[in-house]
Amino acid sequence: MSSENSTLVKLNNAGFKQNDKWLVEGVSLTVEKGKIVTLIGPNGSGKSTTAKIALGIYKNIEGSVEKYTNKVGYVPQKISIDWTLPLRVYDFMLLTENIKDEAIDEALTLTGVIHLKNKNLGNLSGGEFQRVLIARAISKKPELLVLDEPVQGVDYTGEIALYELIKRISDTLNCGILLISHDLHTVMTATDHVVCLNGHVCCSGSPMDVAKNNEYKTLFGEQASQILSVYEHKHDHVHSDKGEIKKN
Amino acid sequence: MFDDFFIRALIAGLGIALVTGPLGCFVVWRRLSYFGDTLAHSALLGVTMAYTLDLSIAISVFLISSVIALILIQLQKKTNLPGDALLGLLAHSSLAVGLVVIGFLAFIRFDIMGLLFGDILAVTTDDLIIIWTGGALILLVLKLIWKPLFASTVNYELAEAEGLNPDRAKAIFTILMAAVIAISIKMVGLLLITGMLIIPAAMARNISDSPQKMVIFSIIGGLLSVVLGLYSSLEFNTSSGPSIIAASLVLFIISLFKIKQSIKLKN
Numbered sequence: 127m128s129s130e131n132s133t134l135v136k137l138n139n140a141g142f143k144q145n146d147k148w149l150v151e152g153v154s155l156t157v158e159k160g161k162i163v164t165l166i167g168p169n170g171s172g173k174s175t176t177a178k179i180a181l182g183i184y185k186n187i188e189g190s191v192e193k194y195t196n197k198v199g200y201v202p203q204k205i206s207i208d209w210t211l212p213l214r215v216y217d218f219m220l221l222t223e224n225i226k227d228e229a230i231d232e233a234l235t236l237t238g239v240i241h242l243k244n245k246n247l248g249n250l251s252g253g254e255f256q257r258v259l260i261a262r263a264i265s266k267k268p269e270l271l272v273l274d275e276p277v278q279g280v281d282y283t284g285e286i287a288l289y290e291l292i293k294r295i296s297d298t299l300n301c302g303i304l305l306i307s308h309d310l311h312t313v314m315t316a317t318d319h320v321v322c323l324n325g326h327v328c329c330s331g332s333p334m335d336v337a338k339n340n341e342y343k344t345l346f347g348e349q350a351s352q353i354l355s356v357y358e359h360k361h362d363h364v365h366s367d368k369g370e371i372k373k374n
Numbered sequence: 375m376f377d378d379f380f381i382r383a384l385i386a387g388l389g390i391a392l393v394t395g396p397l398g399c400f401v402v403w404r405r406l407s408y409f410g411d412t413l414a415h416s417a418l419l420g421v422t423m424a425y426t427l428d429l430s431i432a433i434s435v436f437l438i439s440s441v442i443a444l445i446l447i448q449l450q451k452k453t454n455l456p457g458d459a460l461l462g463l464l465a466h467s468s469l470a471v472g473l474v475v476i477g478f479l480a481f482i483r484f485d486i487m488g489l490l491f492g493d494i495l496a497v498t499t500d501d502l503i504i505i506w507t508g509g510a511l512i513l514l515v516l517k518l519i520w521k522p523l524f525a526s527t528v529n530y531e532l533a534e535a536e537g538l539n540p541d542r543a544k545a546i547f548t549i550l551m552a553a554v555i556a557i558s559i560k561m562v563g564l565l566l567i568t569g570m571l572i573i574p575a576a577m578a579r580n581i582s583d584s585p586q587k588m589v590i591f592s593i594i595g596g597l598l599s600v601v602l603g604l605y606s607s608l609e610f611n612t613s614s615g616p617s618i619i620a621a622s623l624v625l626f627i628i629s630l631f632k633i634k635q636s637i638k639l640k641n
Contacts, residue, residue, distance in 0.1 A: 181535035200535040207528055211403050212582045221525045222536040246583060272535065 132159045133194055134270045134302040140179050140189035142172075149175040151188065152326045155319075157270060157302040162293070164305045164313045166336075167323035168345060173306045174203050176323065177272050180304060195270050199263030201256075203274035203306070209248035215258050216243050223266050233265030234258075236291055238284070252279035260288065264295055271295070274306045285309075289316060310346065382502060383494040383561070383614060384604055389505040390558045390570065391596030393512050396589045397554055398575035398596070400547065401568075403527050408458060409446075410568040412465040413555050416442040417564045418472030420556070421489055425482055426475070432504045432556045439552035442468060447548075492563030492615025494607070501560055508557040512550050519543045524585065563615040573622040574599060580629035595625050 134157045141151030150172025157163050157180070165173045178184050179191060181200060207213070219230045234240040237257040242250060250258065256279050263271055273292065277285045289312050296303050307313050313320060314333045321330040322342050329339040336342050401410055420435030427434070442464055449460050476484055488496055516523075519542075526533035526540030533540040555567050562570050574595035575588070582588035603618030610617075 178531070178535075181531075183531050183534045196537040198536050200532055202529075202531055202535075205529055205532070208403065208405075210579070211528060212579065212584055212588050213528065214584055217584055217586075218528070221528055222521070222533060222538055266536075 131194075133157075133192075134159060135180050135194065135304070136192040137176070137180060138190045138192070140176075140187055140191055142175055142179055142184050142187050148325065150179075150323065150325060153179070153189075153321070153323070154327070155180075155321050155330070157304050159269070159302050160296060160300045161318045162296055162303045162305055162316060163319045163321065164307060164317040165321050165323055166306075166308065166310065166313055166346075167328070170325075171323040172325055173323055174274050176321075177274050177304060177306060181272055195268075197266065197269040199266050199268035199271045201259045201263045201271075201273045201276045203278070205259070207247065213247045214244055215239070215247055215250075218247050218258065219262050219265060221262065225265050229265050229267070233261040236264070237261040237288065253281060253284065256280050257284070257288070260291075264299075267299055267301075269299075269301050271301055271303045273303060275308070276305070277307075277309075292316075379495055379497070380604070380608060382497045382499070384600070386497045386502055386505050386561050387600035387604055387614075387618060388597055389502070389509045390554075390561055391574070391600045392593060393509040393554050394558070394570045395574060395578075395593030395596045396513070396516060397550060398571035399578070399585070399589050399592050400523065400527065401551075401571045402575040402579060406551075407568055407572050408461045408465075410551060410555070410571050412446070412461045412468075413439045413442060413551055414559075414564045414567045415465040416468035416472075417555055417559050417567075418489065419468045419475070421559070421564075422472050422475040422479065425479060425484075430504075431560065432501075432508065435559055436552050436556035438468075439555055440549055443548045443552055487613075488563070489559075490563050490565045491613050492559075492561050492566060492618075494561075494604070494614040496560050505557045505561075508553060512553050512557075515546060516550060519546050523547055561615065562618065566615045566619050569619040569622070570596065570599075573619065573626055577622065577626040577629040580626070581632045595622060599625060 136156045137153050140153050142149050153172075153176050155163060165176055167173050175184070179187055181198065182191065182193060215234070216230065219225060219233070231240060231243075234243055237260050239254055239257045239261060242254060242258065247255070247258070256277065260273070260276055263273070276292065277288050280288060292303065292305070293316050295301065305317070314337060317333055319330070320333050320336040322328040322336055322339070322345065324345060328341040328345065329336055401407055416439055417435045420438035421431055423429065423438060424431040424434035446460060446464055449455070450457060453460070476486070485493065522533055522538035522540050522543035525538050526543060530540055554571075558567055558570065575592045577595045578588045578591035582591055599618050599622035602624070603621035604614060606612065606621065607614045607617035
């Protein structure tokens with residue numbers, strides 16, 4: 127179905143060990159242009175580690191990573207910025223690439239924080255800062271977006287809007303997205319491929335496949351079956367073609 | 375009043391301030407003040423090496439400081455000691471070894487005070503060439519690595535993830551630190567170089583709201599400190615290095631009033 131050159135990043139049996147303890151092992155996944163791949167799993171299951179392996183932040187890994195793009199936008203889960211730096215939102219937007227002013231304004235407008243452009247980064251609230259992080263990642267018009275819990279701390283209506291924005295960006299920029307989220311609802315409705323982690327890959331496939339998987343049900347329990355019904359409803363409606371092709 | 379040595383000192387000091395301004399900002403941002411101290415202490419060993427092997431002081435200080443920086447990076451990887459303990463270990467042991475070696479070099483007349491605190495009279499035309507060409511090179515390299523260095527100062531993982539190679543930028547920055555110490559040791563002295571790096575940058579932080587502004591104010595602060603410091607050293611017959619640092623301290627104290635104002639405005 128997919129030609130080789132649409133692949134953005136590919137993990138082959140990748141794993142990472144820290145202090146003799148495996149954080150995650152045996153992960154294989156591929157992110158392609160225009161596709162959203164979502165990692166789900168309980169706390170400590172290696173979701174963020176997998177994202178960092180894909181990004182090349184961890185160097186001494188097992189297995190291999192093939193990365194076919196350098197245009198990457200990253201929204202980390204935790205970010206420790208030293209607030210002794212005098213840094214405005216505007217400076218932060220230019221952190222890794224020189225972007226035109228219009229592109230900065232556009233991205234900040236899309237995430238609803240244009241009014242904060244000249245504010246000091248240290249004075250933002252958690253949700254505001256999260257929106258700035260997303261704006262920074264998308265303003266580069268990346269080929270690969272890696273979003274680690276991108277809407278944490280964002281209010282509920284904002285959360286939905288931001289997920290819609292992410293979906294829209296994946297369509298308009300035709301970029302691949304590696305998304306980490308514990309909002310199963312979103313995962314199951316907006317994703318092309320789901321990888322369920324628990325130190326290793328429990329199961330993976332289309333959202334439908336994963337939702338039916340027994341290991342997934344054990345991991346997520348009651349919530350899982352509820353989401354399944356929500357998912358099936360929407361699935362019949364919108365995504366049935368894609369889903370079936372994915373199943374192979 | 376404008377004796378020749380004084381003009382030379384002024385030109386040397388201004389050249390140094392241009393370089394320590396931006397580098398000092400990174401020293402403050404990256405919390406490297408003790409790292410700068412350690413390199414400066416190790417410079418004494420570099421000076422003694424220069425005398426023993428008949429090398430230029432700037433070159434041998436640069437070599438020794440770079441070696442000490444590399445040793446530090448290795449020790450950080452291979453031991454479980456905290457960073458500040460390793461810095462203290464290297465700073466004081468290299469200072470001690472340097473002083474011991476000086477003891478063996480009793481046949482050479484050695485102005486230890488000038489070495490520790492800087493000496494205007496020691497600045498020659500050759501030193502000016504070293505300071506200005508070396509300084510220009512340092513600034514050029516800093517400009518080239520600015521983006522990855524600054525991005526990784528804000529957040530290492532973002533810089534790494536988005537392909538900026540922060541490790542390389544950090545290694546180059548370490549070499550630049552050794553270089554700035556090498557070119558300024560004669561002027562400011564090894565005990566006060568870190569002051570020249572930190573105090574103008576700290577002053578600039580108090581009155582800046584963006585990184586670019588902080589760099590510019592830090593340079594201006596450094597230049598002013600050199601001018602004020604040197605003139606007062608001439609006036610009151612005090613030694614040059616400490617006078618420059620004292621002048622920068624005065625500027626820092628003045629900048630504190632600006633903070634008070636902006637805090638008042640916020641409330």
